[in-house]
Amino acid sequence: MKHLLTRRTIRKYTQEPVSDELLNRLMNEAARTQTMGNLQLYSVVVTRSDDMKAKLAPAHFNQPMVKQAPVVLTICADFNRTSFWAKCRKAEPGYDNFLSFINAATDALLYTQTLCNLMDEEGLGYCYLGTTVYQPQQIIDVLQLPKLVMPVATLTVGWPDEEPALSDRLPLESFVHQETYQDYLGADIDTYYNYKENLEENKNFVKINNKETLAQVFTDIRYTRKDNEAMSTTLLQTLERQGFLPHTILLQKI
Amino acid sequence: MKHLLTRRTIRKYTQEPVSDELLNRLMNEAARTQTMGNLQLYSVVVTRSDDMKAKLAPAHFNQPMVKQAPVVLTICADFNRTSFWAKCRKAEPGYDNFLSFINAATDALLYTQTLCNLMDEEGLGYCYLGTTVYQPQQIIDVLQLPKLVMPVATLTVGWPDEEPALSDRLPLESFVHQETYQDYLGADIDTYYNYKENLEENKNFVKINNKETLAQVFTDIRYTRKDNEAMSTTLLQTLERQGFLPHTILLQKI
Numbered sequence: 001m002k003h004l005l006t007r008r009t010i011r012k013y014t015q016e017p018v019s020d021e022l023l024n025r026l027m028n029e030a031a032r033t034q035t036m037g038n039l040q041l042y043s044v045v046v047t048r049s050d051d052m053k054a055k056l057a058p059a060h061f062n063q064p065m066v067k068q069a070p071v072v073l074t075i076c077a078d079f080n081r082t083s084f085w086a087k088c089r090k091a092e093p094g095y096d097n098f099l100s101f102i103n104a105a106t107d108a109l110l111y112t113q114t115l116c117n118l119m120d121e122e123g124l125g126y127c128y129l130g131t132t133v134y135q136p137q138q139i140i141d142v143l144q145l146p147k148l149v150m151p152v153a154t155l156t157v158g159w160p161d162e163e164p165a166l167s168d169r170l171p172l173e174s175f176v177h178q179e180t181y182q183d184y185l186g187a188d189i190d191t192y193y194n195y196k197e198n199l200e201e202n203k204n205f206v207k208i209n210n211k212e213t214l215a216q217v218f219t220d221i222r223y224t225r226k227d228n229e230a231m232s233t234t235l236l237q238t239l240e241r242q243g244f245l246p247h248t249i250l251l252q253k254i
Numbered sequence: 255m256k257h258l259l260t261r262r263t264i265r266k267y268t269q270e271p272v273s274d275e276l277l278n279r280l281m282n283e284a285a286r287t288q289t290m291g292n293l294q295l296y297s298v299v300v301t302r303s304d305d306m307k308a309k310l311a312p313a314h315f316n317q318p319m320v321k322q323a324p325v326v327l328t329i330c331a332d333f334n335r336t337s338f339w340a341k342c343r344k345a346e347p348g349y350d351n352f353l354s355f356i357n358a359a360t361d362a363l364l365y366t367q368t369l370c371n372l373m374d375e376e377g378l379g380y381c382y383l384g385t386t387v388y389q390p391q392q393i394i395d396v397l398q399l400p401k402l403v404m405p406v407a408t409l410t411v412g413w414p415d416e417e418p419a420l421s422d423r424l425p426l427e428s429f430v431h432q433e434t435y436q437d438y439l440g441a442d443i444d445t446y447y448n449y450k451e452n453l454e455e456n457k458n459f460v461k462i463n464n465k466e467t468l469a470q471v472f473t474d475i476r477y478t479r480k481d482n483e484a485m486s487t488t489l490l491q492t493l494e495r496q497g498f499l500p501h502t503i504l505l506q507k508i
Contacts, residue, residue: 001255001283001371001372001375004283004286004368004372005283005286007286007288009288024426024430027426027430028426029255029258029259031423031424031426031429032258032259032261032423033367033370034263034370034382036384036477037472037476037477038421038422038423039472040423040424040429042429043429043430043431043435044429044430044431045430045431045432045433045434045435046430046431046432046433047433048432048433049433052433052434076435078429080437080438081428081429081438082472084438084443085443085447085469086469086470086472086473088440088443088444088469089467089468089469089470090466090467090469090470091467091469091470091472091473091474092473092474092479093473093479094473094477094478094479094480094482094483095477095482097479097482097483097486098486098489098490099387099388099482099483099485099486099489100477100482100486102387102489103384103387105359106363106384106387106406106407109360109363109364109367110363110366110367110370110382112364112367113287113363113364113366113367113368113371114258114367114371116287116288116364116368117255117367117368117371118255118258121255128288128364130290130357130360133353133356133357133360134353142434143431143434143435144434144435145435146435146437149435152360153360167292168292169285169286169292169294170285170294172278172281172282172285174335175285175294175296175297175298175332175335176278176281176297176298176299176300177297177298177299177300177397178299178300178302179299179300179301179302179303179306180299180306180397180398181297181299181330181397181398181399181400181403183334183400184334184335184338186342189338189339189342190342193339212344213343213344213345214343215339215340215342215343215344215345216340216343216344216345218291218293218336218340218345219340219345219346219347219348220345220346222291223290223291223348223349223354224348225346225347225348225351226348228348228349228351228353228354229348229351229353231353232351232352232353232354235352235353235356236352
């Protein structure tokens with residue numbers, strides 16, 4: 001796949017527009033991705049208007065690329081369309097549950113990644129915003145998503161106006177297991193994380209954050225227990241509000 | 255992307271082996287996919303032994319490709335490795351929660367799809383098994399997955415020994431929305447689903463299942479409310495057992 005080995009996340013874009021023609025072609029081709037029962041349990045909301053970008057930005061912690069990118073795509077797990085199709089065809093849909101959310105989220109994420117791979121090939125730059133699941137209710141309100149539609153990914157898209165350094169990756173042996181999962185020993189961690197921990201940029205990252213180790217930057221600053229637990233509750237509440245987590249299931253567990 | 259527009263799910267494979275060299279190269283290249291904080295929150299378990307395939311097969315409803323394929327890949331959301339890294343580095347991980355599962359599952363699914371697209375380019379055939387999240391505990395037991403590791407996708411992989419017809423897709427307008435989500439009217443459904451519903455194979459599918467509409471085949475036979483609800487409970491229980499859903503979060507909601 002052309003460009004895959006040199007792909008980087010792009011956060012700065014030129015003023016050149018991304019045409020509807022190109023974007024539509026790529027969104028259409030990405031739909032060749034496999035999907036559950038060929039139901040295509042996803043939808044994409046395209047944001048081009050400055051007003052809408054400004055409304056989406058706070059949900060993404062006001063990261064500047066949301067307002068700066070020519071296009072913002074919000075990809076959603078969607079059982080609304082399929083359920084309505086069923087209702088129009090004398091069928092009773094039963095997709096207001098957690099498994100159906102996971103199925104639709106899977107379809108949506110696989111679709112998203114093929115779209116990313118296609119954009120790489122075209123030389124388009126994009127940034128995948130993981131913030132989508134942090135404050136999903138704001139996105140739902142702005143994009144007017146009905147029940148059984150849940151945002152799972154956001155891409156800011158445009159022509160690259162930067163060429164950041166390639167980011168490092170762990171060695172293959174660190175994440176591939178043969179036949180059964182071989183749990184890690186301290187020595188494995190030393191081997192697998194040695195390169196990452198000794199990169200100048202990561203050493204500097206530790207220093208400017210006044211931490212002792214790189215891992216502490218993640219646990220104490222970037223992805224803390226407190227934030228994760230608060231956002232877990234919010235996410236479950238939003239799934240319930242969107243109709244994917246009936247109260248009965250939660251009650252059953254007590 | 256070469257072959258994307260003609261990709262099909264492949265369920266029958268030749269006897270030709272898939273070399274470790276090729277598979278490792280593709281699994282390594284797929285790791286260029288973007289990942290949360292560059293943490294690579296996934297792992298892959300490679301199954302080649304007949305004995306292990308036979309043990310995995312029941313979790314996938316004994317679909318024949320599990321035993322027939324030269325390779326089965328189980329891709330997992332993995333916060334175990336990252337958490338252990340933190341513990342080895344004087345850091346306190348806080349990833350035993352639902353948000354962290356969603357973050358890791360996202361990493362795992364994006365990785366999976368780049369791998370699929372790479373396999374397409376090599377001419378390798380694969381089948382994505384959605385059954386992975388239906389009976390995950392069986393897979394966890396067979397592959398000996400520790401806490402904070404959860405299987406989210408399975409691929410059976412081999413050289414194609416069939417060329418099935420291309421499956422249909424909905425038109426772009428049916429799943430792309432401009433600026434805000436435009437909910438569907440009955441007339442939209444008629445337009446968007448007309449082609450699919452009138453395909454000979456789908457008409458035949460309705461007939462052999464003794465149903466009145468194609469949608470009923472999905473709601474009454476393939477993906478029923480009863481199954482979805484039962485498997486939702488199982489999935490939540492498994493997430494709890496793997497450490498991604500502390501009891502306290504569920505209690506808070508009552």
